[in-house]
Amino acid sequence: MRNEYEDEAFFQQYAQMPRSQEGLSAAGEWHQLRPLFPPLEGKSVLDLGCGYGWHCKFAAEQGARQVLGIDMSQKMIEEARRRNSGTGIRYQVCGIGEYTYPEAAWDCVVSNLALHYIEDLDTVFENIHRTLKEDGIFLFNMEHPVFTAGVGQDWVYGEDGAPLYWPVDRYFMPGERITHFLGCEVHKQHHTLTQILMGVLRAGFTLEAVEEAEPPTDMLEFPGMRDELRRPMMLLVRARVRG
Ligand SMILES: C[S@@+](CC[C@H](N)C(=O)[O-])C[C@H]1O[C@@H](n2cnc3c(N)ncnc32)[C@H](O)[C@@H]1O
Numbered sequence: 435m436r437n438e439y440e441d442e443a444f445f446q447q448y449a450q451m452p453r454s455q456e457g458l459s460a461a462g463e464w465h466q467l468r469p470l471f472p473p474l475e476g477k478s479v480l481d482l483g484c485g486y487g488w489h490c491k492f493a494a495e496q497g498a499r500q501v502l503g504i505d506m507s508q509k510m511i512e513e514a515r516r517r518n519s520g521t522g523i524r525y526q527v528c529g530i531g532e533y534t535y536p537e538a539a540w541d542c543v544v545s546n547l548a549l550h551y552i553e554d555l556d557t558v559f560e561n562i563h564r565t566l567k568e569d570g571i572f573l574f575n576m577e578h579p580v581f582t583a584g585v586g587q588d589w590v591y592g593e594d595g596a597p598l599y600w601p602v603d604r605y606f607m608p609g610e611r612i613t614h615f616l617g618c619e620v621h622k623q624h625h626t627l628t629q630i631l632m633g634v635l636r637a638g639f640t641l642e643a644v645e646e647a648e649p650p651t652d653m654l655e656f657p658g659m660r661d662e663l664r665r666p667m668m669l670l671v672r673a674r675v676r677g
Contacts, residue, residue, distance in 0.1 A: 435529060438620050439485075439507035447616035449513075452656075457488050462659070463575055463647040463668050467546065470643055470672045472571045474498040477541035480565065482530045482558075483548020487514030487523070493544070494520045504528040505548075535561035542571045547668070549576040550622050553610075555630065559637035563675060572639060572673045578646060578666040579605070582624035587613040589661070600665040630669065639673035646670070 438444045452460035458468075475497035481490050484503030493501045500522055505511050506529040514525045530545075530552055543562045552558055562572050581587065583605045589597035608629060613620050625633075634641060647668035649659045 435506065435531075436621060437507050438615075438618050439505075439510050441618055444616055444618040444620075445509050447618070451616075453488075454486065457486075458492060461488075462649045462653060462662065463546075463670065465650045466645050466647055466670055467573070467575055468492075470573055470645075470670060471496070471544075472542060472573075474542065478539070479542045479544060480504070480540045482533070482543065482545040482562075483551070484514055484525065485510050485546075485548075487518035487525060489544050489546055490514070490523050490525070491518035491520060493542075494523050498522065498542075500524075502526060504530070504533055506530070506532075530558055533561070535565040537564055538567045539565050540570060541567055542573065544572075545574040545576070547575060547577070549574055550582055550625075553623050555623075555625055556633045556636070559633045559639075563637040563639060566675045568675055568677055570675045571642075572634070572675075573671070575647070575668050575670045576630070577622065578669040579625060579627045579630070580665055581667045582611055582622060584665075587611065587615070587622075597661055597664070627669075631671070634671060634673050638676055640676050641671065641673050643672040644670070 448454055458464045474493050477498050478500040479493040479498045481503040484490055484505050487503045490501045490503040503514055503525045508527050511525045511527045543566055580602055583602050585601040585603050590599055590601050592598045608625050611622050611624050646666040649662045653659050
């Protein structure tokens, strides 16, 4: 399976992003994602598509006793081991589709900005439901359907080079979208809002929170941040295994 993060040029560009250099405090969604985490003291946490492992480290700092971050990119896992190791944290090179999802093994499954790479979301949701303990929490943030259905995932620009509007097309045609990001061709998967939320419900979860990421006011003066108020880029969901 292809993975842009294994591409050296892409990997180097990704390393320059503020979230790669400064971690969660530089991530525009963190002020909304953080309050959605359940208490993690003594809990076990699985992070799907963990990247550099920022959320694994956060979970360990919150008192989680066992944390596993998986990612299909060897380079990202090496970086996670280098930057975000700690007691109780393990990292494993493994695809979200390939992980074994042992039954009733985890208290919390988290996934940040990785599920829009997954074609068969329903199967992943079922696997996550199986691997969570009773009352377990599934917390994820993925690219919003309005963003993934964007044409080339980019604005339409005016003659002065400023973004005019965000084009949405082929919304009800889920599937692969080829985009350009950090100088690379990046392949993602578009799912409609109905597919995502109904998939979570069909898998046996109760929805506890649905949010669309808006940049915090103290980041609005960062380049391009005000434009993040013009269309949703990320969808945050907190779901619980029905008792
Ligand atoms: C945008 S990064 C997010 C990393 C991390 N969750 C964070 O928020 O900092 C997306 C990550 O998902 C990983 N990824 C993409 N598709 C994957 C798959 N099918 N299985 C496992 N990891 C995957 C990539 O290798 C990359 O590390």
